[in-house]
Amino acid sequence: MTVLAEKSPDMDTELLALREALERRLDSLLPAGGERDRVRAAMREGTLTPGKRMRPLLLLLAACDLGCDKSHPGLIDLACAVEMIHAASLIIDDIPCMDNALLRRGRATIHRQFGEDVAVLAAVALLSSAFGTVAAAEGLSGNCRAQAVAELSAAVGLQGLVQGQFQDLKEGGACRSSEAIATTNDLKTSMLFDATIQMAALAADAPPVVRQKLRGFAQDLGQAFQLLDDLADSHSGSGKDLNQDAGKSTLVALLGAEEVHRRLQNHLQSADRHFAFVCHQGLATRHFMHRWFNQQLATLR
Amino acid sequence: MTVLAEKSPDMDTELLALREALERRLDSLLPAGGERDRVRAAMREGTLTPGKRMRPLLLLLAACDLGCDKSHPGLIDLACAVEMIHAASLIIDDIPCMDNALLRRGRATIHRQFGEDVAVLAAVALLSSAFGTVAAAEGLSGNCRAQAVAELSAAVGLQGLVQGQFQDLKEGGACRSSEAIATTNDLKTSMLFDATIQMAALAADAPPVVRQKLRGFAQDLGQAFQLLDDLADSHSGSGKDLNQDAGKSTLVALLGAEEVHRRLQNHLQSADRHFAFVCHQGLATRHFMHRWFNQQLATLR
Structure with a gap:
């Protein structure tokens, strides 16, 4: 595992180049409009504000x-389509009738900058653009394009x-088992990782048996990601509201940080094997x- | 024109059969869930409540x-996908931060029945289901499926x-020219009619030149439809809030009902020729x- 995690200048260069290509393409898929074009501005703010870009980099x-x-x-x-879906989901999670969040990526949330009506319309337009971009x-x-749309649709919907967002809203405050929390995490995170990896496999023309195996990879990766998110919630520097999950039943609250770290590593190792x-x-x-x-966990120490 | 509008028992029977097939398929694409499955219930309420089904019937x-x-x-x-998009757009238009409507199709609006959070999630899931269903x-x-997704995406987005909804929210109260109102109507209505007709043409394997001509049909039909909607707004029996457009600049307010009736007939004739x-x-x-x-106009007399 250590070898895989070592720093490589080649990889740094490649990631930087991929990231720059992504930012350029997102910028051209979501062109700036006039001053009164508030929905377009909100779409750009929600998507182009520097983020980790984990999903699109993973796809590439x-x-x-x-x-x-x-x-x-x-x-x-x-x-880019995966990043648009992710951006739309963050805008919706943050609106007043959902998490009513103030900060995202270190900036005022979209509804605070543009109003709730524009935020909802921007999210709808981003979702729609994502499907159109894939098509x-x-x-x-x-x-291949139609199958990719079907994968994305499955990741967004019921x-x-x-x-996932519904379960989090309605059941997050109640006392849940670690299995119930894992199921919600799966819906909130693993499904979009799954679509991400499936679209990569479709572009690579991978056979169905490979695509099926990759679902296991995405599920472990999604679980690891959500555990990291839970760990990060109580730390400053995430760019999001602190303790957004206070009062919600998370695995950190239920099992303690040490056990969550252990499970996270298990999921990573399992993802790696898949x-x-x-x-x-x-x-x-x-x-x-x-x-x-490793980089994200290092910021939590 | 009179011949075309005549009552035909064969057509009544055919429409009834098509409508029943639509209702059955919508019901199976949006299956009922458990008692706690509020998003699914809201999707069904927003889509399966009897409506005019004009767009899906037109497509068939x-x-x-x-x-x-x-x-x-x-x-x-x-x-069914077109009807899901339509249902999602109505749910979103009605939420408190948009039109804050109380009634739709004679019933309490979705956010009043299920809460605003569930309404927004149901609309997102319906949009996503529509794209997935087409794919x-x-x-x-x-x-053909990928092109149909691209057509739907264009109808929903910017x-x-x-x-259309953004322009209506932001500029509806201001004094607008009849051209500006027609542009907003085009965005709000004609674009989804366009996608509807384009998907019909794709299914029929119509050549590009036919598809292009059909865009003119959809545009006239959409304008006629929006004019009818404006006329209906001040009448009871629409199942929607009365005078929802009060204070908004509509063509009825600007030109009077008689001129709107005349324009509506011109658009219908133009659509027919296309x-x-x-x-x-x-x-x-x-x-x-x-x-x-004719049926809709008869209810306004």
Whole structure:
């Protein structure tokens, strides 16, 4: 595991280049409008404000590890679509009737900057743009684009983000078992990771058996990610409201930070095994995953 | 024109059968959940409550007029997707930070029945389901499904429903020219009619030149529809809040009801010519359109 997590100048350079390409493409998919074009401005603010870009980077790296050509013209659009869905989900989670959050990525939340009406419309337009971007991605077969839309749709809807947010709102305050919390985490996080990885596999033309195995990778990764999010909640520097989860039943509250750290590492190791099992060509995804978590965990010490 | 609008027992029977098939398919695409499954219940309430079903019926009739087989397995799913998008847009238009409406289709609006958080999540899930339903529609090529997703996406986003709702919110109270009002109406209504007709044409494998001509049909139909909506606003029996547009600059306020009636008829005639120009096979779409408007206008007398 240590080898995979080591710092490599090549990888730093590659990640920087991928990140820059992502920012450029997001900027061109969401062009600035006139001064009165508030919905467009809110979409840009919600998406282009510097973020970790974990999902789109993961999509790009996984697709290449799975054999997709790095210069595939549609790949970056799939990655941007995932980031738009993520941005839309954050805008919606933050509005007054949901978490009523004040800060996101260190800035006032979208509804505080633009009003709640514009925030909701921006989220709807981002969701819609994401589906449209996937449907029109260059260099992919119609079947591949349609399957990618179906994957994204599953990640957003009643089996994904929407249901996760609903369970969190309605049951977060109640006393829940660690299994119930894991299920909510799965809906809130793993489903979008799953769509991310499935779209990478579709772009790489991976066979169904590989795509099925990759679902296990996404599920472990999503669980690890949500555990990290729970750990980070009580620390400053996340750019979000502190203690947003205060009063909600999280795994940190239920099991303690040490046990959550242990489970997080277990999920990471399991994710690593899943990916290694189906992909012998590239190590970029596994490198990226381990380094990313190590960096994030280091900020919590 | 009179011949087209005449009552035909065959058409009544056909419409009834199509409507029943639509209701059944919507019901199975949005299955009921458990008692605690409030988002699912709100999606069903927002979609299955009896409505006019104009868009999905239009899609089914236009596709068949354009040469698509009536028994095409994916056709009804495209029609249901359009109705889901429409239902989602109504839920969002009604929430407190938008129109803050109390009634819709004669019942309490979704946020009043289920809470604003559930209403927003139900709308997001309906949008997402619509895209997923199109992406997975049976018997259509991948390319056709992907193009249909792109059409729906254009109808929802910044060139469609979202921008129309934003303009209505921000500029509805100000004094606008009839051209500015027509542009907003175009965004709010014609774009979804356009996607509806384009999906019908895609299912019927219509050539690009026909699809282009059909955009003119959808635009006239959308304008006529919005004019009817403006006329209906001041009448009881619409099932919506009365005078929801009071204080907004509508064409009725600007031009008077008589001129609006005249313009509505001009748009209908223009729509009729557009459709007749590209479609010599069937008359069902044109019959349906004229009869539908005649029936609605009769309720305003």
